[in-house]
Amino acid sequence: MLVGVVGKANVGKSTFFKALTLANVQIENYPFATIKPNHGMGYVRLECADKFFNVQCNPREGYCIKHNRFVPVDLIDVAGLVPGAYEGKGMGNQFLDDLRQADVLIHVVDASGGTNELGEPVTPGSYDPCNDIRFLEIELDMWYLRLIKKGWDRFARAVQQEKDHKEKIVKDIAKHLSGLKVNEEIIEDVLSKLDLDRNNISSWGEEDLKKIAIELRKKTKKMIIAANKIDVPVAKENLEKMKKEFPNYLIIGCSAESELALKEASKNGLVEYTPGDKDFKILEQEKLNEKQKNALNFIKKNILDVFENTGVQQIINSAVFDLLKYIAVFPVGVKLSDSDGNILHDCFLMPQKTTALDFAYRLHTDFGNNFIKAIDVKKRITIGKEHPLENRDVIEIISGK
Structure with a gap:
C-alpha cells in the first residue's frame, strides 16, 4: 500500500x-521546494489488541502508546503541481509518474485561501481553495485520458476485428490499461x-x-482532502464551502504545523502527546x-479545544481505513508471544474481505500452501480458510509441513 501526499x-x-513522518524533508516557502520525491513512513493509529488481553505489546515495527498501536504505512510526497x-508544465510529468502507483491520495489544500493557483502566497481569503480540488481532478483526468489515448486507435481496430469482440472487450480494455x-x-x-x-x-470519440x-x-x-491551515480564521468558512461543493469527498480540517510542533516537543521531552x-x-x-509557551497555548486554544485534534492523524487513518477499507x-499463537517472548510483535494492514487463507499467504507462502486451519484467539474458536477476517482480529495459523 502506498499513500500519496499531493498538492x-x-x-x-x-x-x-513531516508531521506524519518527522522525516528530514525540505520545507521552504517557494514553488517547487520539494525537488525530488520524498518517501517516508507514516503511521495509522488503532486500539491495540494488547488492551483486550491486558498485556503490554512490544511491536517489531511501529510503536504502541497506552494501548494505541501505530502501524507503519508507506508515504510519498512529490514535487509541487501547477x-x-x-x-508537462512545472514538474508535472514527474509528479504524475511518481503518483502512478499510489493507492490513495491525500490532497493538501490551503484552506485559508492564502496561496494562489501558481503556489504563490497571497492575502488569506483572496483565493478560493475549491479551485485546487477542481484543478487536481482535471490534471488527473487529462493524465488518464492521455494514457488511454496512447495507441488507442490501433488497439480499437484490433479489438474490432476479433471474433466475439463484444464478449472480450472488457478483458481486452483491462489489459490495455493495466x-x-x-x-x-x-x-x-x-x-x-x-x-x-x-x-x-x-x-x-474523444468525449467518450x-x-x-x-x-x-x-x-x-481515491482521494481525501486535507484542509490545512485551519487555524486561520477564514479557513473554517472555506472548509464548510468545500464540503458543500464537494459532498462526495471526505474533507477534514487540519493544522500540520500544530501537529509537527507537538511531535517535536514530545520528541524533546517537553510534552506528553500521543498523535x-x-x-x-x-x-x-x-x-x-x-x-514555546505561547505556541503551545495557541495550539490548545485554537486547534485542540476547537477541533479536538490537529486533524493530521485523523486524515491518514481515514485514508487507510475509510477509503481503502483496510x-x-x-498474527500470534494462543500464548500471544513468539519463541523469543515478544508479545503481539506484528500487526499487518490487510485489504477488506481478507480471508484466513489470504492472511496465511501474507505471513509466508508455506503457511498458505500447507494451511490446515486458523484460530480466532480472541473468541477461542477455529475458523476455516474462507473465513473473512475483521479489524483487530488476533489470528493463529495452523499449517502442515
Whole structure:
C-alpha cells in the first residue's frame, strides 16, 4: 500500500508530510521546494489488541502508546503541481509518474485561501481553495485520458476485428490499461455506467474516452482532502464551502504545523502527546521559553479545544481505513508471544474481505500452501480458510509441513 501526499506548492504539503513522518524533508516557502520525491513512513493509529488481553505489546515495527498501536504505512510526497501539469508544465510529468502507483491520495489544500493557483502566497481569503480540488481532478483526468489515448486507435481496430469482440472487450480494455491498475471488474462497471456501444469500439470519440478517464480516476485514485491551515480564521468558512461543493469527498480540517510542533516537543521531552489525542501534557514547564509557551497555548486554544485534534492523524487513518477499507490483523499463537517472548510483535494492514487463507499467504507462502486451519484467539474458536477476517482480529495459523 502506498499513500500519496499531493498538492500545489506552499499549501503546507511538506509540513504535513513531516508531521506524519518527522522525516528530514525540505520545507521552504517557494514553488517547487520539494525537488525530488520524498518517501517516508507514516503511521495509522488503532486500539491495540494488547488492551483486550491486558498485556503490554512490544511491536517489531511501529510503536504502541497506552494501548494505541501505530502501524507503519508507506508515504510519498512529490514535487509541487501547477495547472497544466499533464502537458508537462512545472514538474508535472514527474509528479504524475511518481503518483502512478499510489493507492490513495491525500490532497493538501490551503484552506485559508492564502496561496494562489501558481503556489504563490497571497492575502488569506483572496483565493478560493475549491479551485485546487477542481484543478487536481482535471490534471488527473487529462493524465488518464492521455494514457488511454496512447495507441488507442490501433488497439480499437484490433479489438474490432476479433471474433466475439463484444464478449472480450472488457478483458481486452483491462489489459490495455493495466498501467492504471484497473481490472476487469472496474472496466465492466465503467462501461455499464456510461452505456457505450460495445459493438463498435472504434466509434468511441474523444468525449467518450474522456468520460472513461474520469470514471477510472474516481475508482482507482481515491482521494481525501486535507484542509490545512485551519487555524486561520477564514479557513473554517472555506472548509464548510468545500464540503458543500464537494459532498462526495471526505474533507477534514487540519493544522500540520500544530501537529509537527507537538511531535517535536514530545520528541524533546517537553510534552506528553500521543498523535491524534485531543490534548497534551506539559512535562518540563521550566524548560519552555516564552515563544514555546505561547505556541503551545495557541495550539490548545485554537486547534485542540476547537477541533479536538490537529486533524493530521485523523486524515491518514481515514485514508487507510475509510477509503481503502483496510483492516489490521495481529498474527500470534494462543500464548500471544513468539519463541523469543515478544508479545503481539506484528500487526499487518490487510485489504477488506481478507480471508484466513489470504492472511496465511501474507505471513509466508508455506503457511498458505500447507494451511490446515486458523484460530480466532480472541473468541477461542477455529475458523476455516474462507473465513473473512475483521479489524483487530488476533489470528493463529495452523499449517502442515
